[in-house]
Amino acid sequence: MRIGIDVGGTNTDAVLMDGARVVSSAKTPTTANVSEGIAKAMRKVIADSGIDSAAIDGVMIGTTHFTNAVVERKRLTPTACIRLGLPATVCLPPMVDWPQDLRDLVGGESHLAHGGHEFDGREISAYQPDEVRDIAVRIRDAGLDAIAISSVFSPVNASFEEQTAEIVREAIPDANITLSSEIGRIGLLERENAAIMNSCLRGLAARTVDGFKAALDELQIRAPFYISQNDGTLMNADFAKEYPVLTFASGPTNSMRGAAFLSGLRDAIVVDVGGTTTDIGVLQHGFPRPAALAVDIGGVRTNFRMPDTYSIGLGGGSLIQSEPLKVGPQSVGYELTSKALVFGGDVLTATDMIVAGGSEVIGDVGAVSGLDADLVAATQARIMEMIAIAVDRMKTSATPVPVIVVGGGSILVTGEIEGASEIIKPEHFPVANAIGAAIAQVGGECDRIFSLAEMNRDDALNQAKAEASERAVNAGAAPESIEIVDVEEVPLAYLPGNATRIMVKAIGDLAGAPPSVSSMNGGN
């Protein structure tokens, strides 16, 4: 059996699953100390099911904790960056486009050295070990041990980053080192940004993951545990300590994967109604459709592939104004259970309107019995209109598609959605995100430039697929379950010679045994 947990800003959700069956579920408030909320949610699902904690084979946790640390500028470790690529790249040093406050917090110490590769694998300049040794000593003398290393075109050839890590370890044996090639794609600044943020977050990651571990120990759960990545795949706990940056934006992915699982649909629109916002995303072949544009995290540009979601300010806690009728975007948020009319509060919320309409019985129904029936009907119609417009934005054609409604605020959906072939509110819809975490798989990625002058296209594609599959297996996937889920080819424009960039993602089921940490290189 598996436990899936989603730690959101408002709620910590947990589910206990036996294979494909949801045994029990729980929703508890998120606590300042994240582990306490997790322990509480787990204790509840175990108690409700009456099972022995020894029967749990794995615990999967999705968390926004590390994203929030960057956004809130809290608990970040000062980090130095070494970039290999001289004489190229000089005019735009590391962290050049970071917000000043974050740069100050991180220390802004960066060093450029020779090395780096061309797109076709040639060296930009000869690697100079002595130069790197000097830099390592300077970093040590500055009292830093968190270091990010980037090298031009390291997704094509990572050897200079690896050599640099060895040299740095000679000077700083306990150095916390992130190589950009381990976590990112082509786009030096974005990949380097992610590597620096990763080293910044490692201290927090170690404490957080140890806290999760302590929560599990307290409940005598001996099973391995895993953390969700932004692409919906898992990394094991030790790997999460090493690569916290890969958890960014795992929340929407888990919710959509959970919706796919609960509904059994692979192609659909997912409407996730929360307390304050509703997120609409598109499932393609069972996975979220990725966004095409660069994503900022706390003002720092990254090239992680995030799910393409559209958010509107509509949720269970949305404030209602009459004359003119307005639903949201202001919300009572996590205070819904104390401020809404049905919960004895004095704020008129979307939830109150749904209860007044008679489709749900929640809290004190009498508290909303005096509401104007026309206003109630108009509000419900407005809510459905808001959702229909948002769904239409995300559709790819006029053909009606199934719409899966999940999330704690799903009660807001009371009627038909224009353009939907059917509306599915699966069982356990409030905890779809935790289910998404519980059922997650492991993956691997390859992003490289191939010269089709030297290799035919099929061979290049096969090589990229093989590399991505190998990484998925290294990350813990059972080899027989590996599936190639995404292939993208982008020819290099303005160039003769048919160089093309190939990106491949492979995903597989978690193998029985816990994966080895040293060889893991899961994608993002």
Next chain:
Amino acid sequence: MRLLYEEHIEDIALGAAVLGTGGGGDPYVGKLMAREAIRQYGPVELYTLDELDDDDLIVPAAGMGAPIVIVEKLPAGDDMIRAFEALGRYSGREPRGTMSIEAGGLNSVMPIYVAARLRIPMVDCDGMGRAFPEIQMTIFTAHGITASPFAMSDERGNVLLMDTVSNAWVETFARSCVVHMGAEGMIALYSATVRQLKEASIHGTITLAEDIGKTVRNARRAEANPVDAVRAAVDGFLLFRGKISDVDRRIEGGWNKGAATMQGSGDYAGRELLLDFQNEHLAARIDGEFAATVPDLIAVLDNETGEPITTEALRYGMRVAVIAFPCAPQWREPAALELAHPRYFGYDVDYVPVEERFG
């Protein structure tokens, strides 16, 4: 003369992406280079041609290569300066200032870096008023200004100087040499006097890019529709709103060629737009009929934010607006039109100015 500060660069880059009509490279790297140079060396003096002496020599500066390489192998900076100075030396004349050859995309902002570092004037004009894929496709060429002498430098310090018999030869040689430089070279070319440029360039295009960028920014701040704001700023026409239903890409002779199909929504429901591109958008057809072609400009904008979308970023399912707007009038003179006629790009149609179709 006016001064360009850090805050102007963001607007210029956004406007330049609109003028890039899907190509010309993402201005992000160039924008950062310009911004950092201004932070370090101070604001850049932007001159109109009228404010300079007729005999002043202006040397445009630019980057050349694959846009995807420049986001990975960031320029050295010295490479741009080296190419610029080498051209001055070869010409035997000190350049008075620099300018953009291509107001669309990355090369709109690259010369700002040179102007800031060398503390020389930047001129508010360019050779295209948009982006085009080949070096000879400029108003300069149509007016007999030669691309050579031509200098190209890499980060290592190599400098190539070319003196060719035609602008097309510069394109041929430079395109193959740049591969050896790692698909990225910094170039200086098309040196001309202010007197020549008064006739043979498109005036005010840096300010135009800035105005477009400012308009989008203001529209976003006012929560107005940024697509309408862009359309008004470029005096253009809304061709279409819809969703991308298919993108077909192929490589041909080093070009990123292909087509995107869009299904209309709202007022455009039931209609289909086919957009052809070769790095830049070449032609838009609605339900099979040509709606706009080169050399007029066709821009694809995010329907919500007004953000211009490059051909490499076009993806199935994106919700977009397509606008078209008239090219600079110089492109419609016979010698220029021949360089960028729909027929040059393989369409067997006459060129019809977009405002005649929609005006």
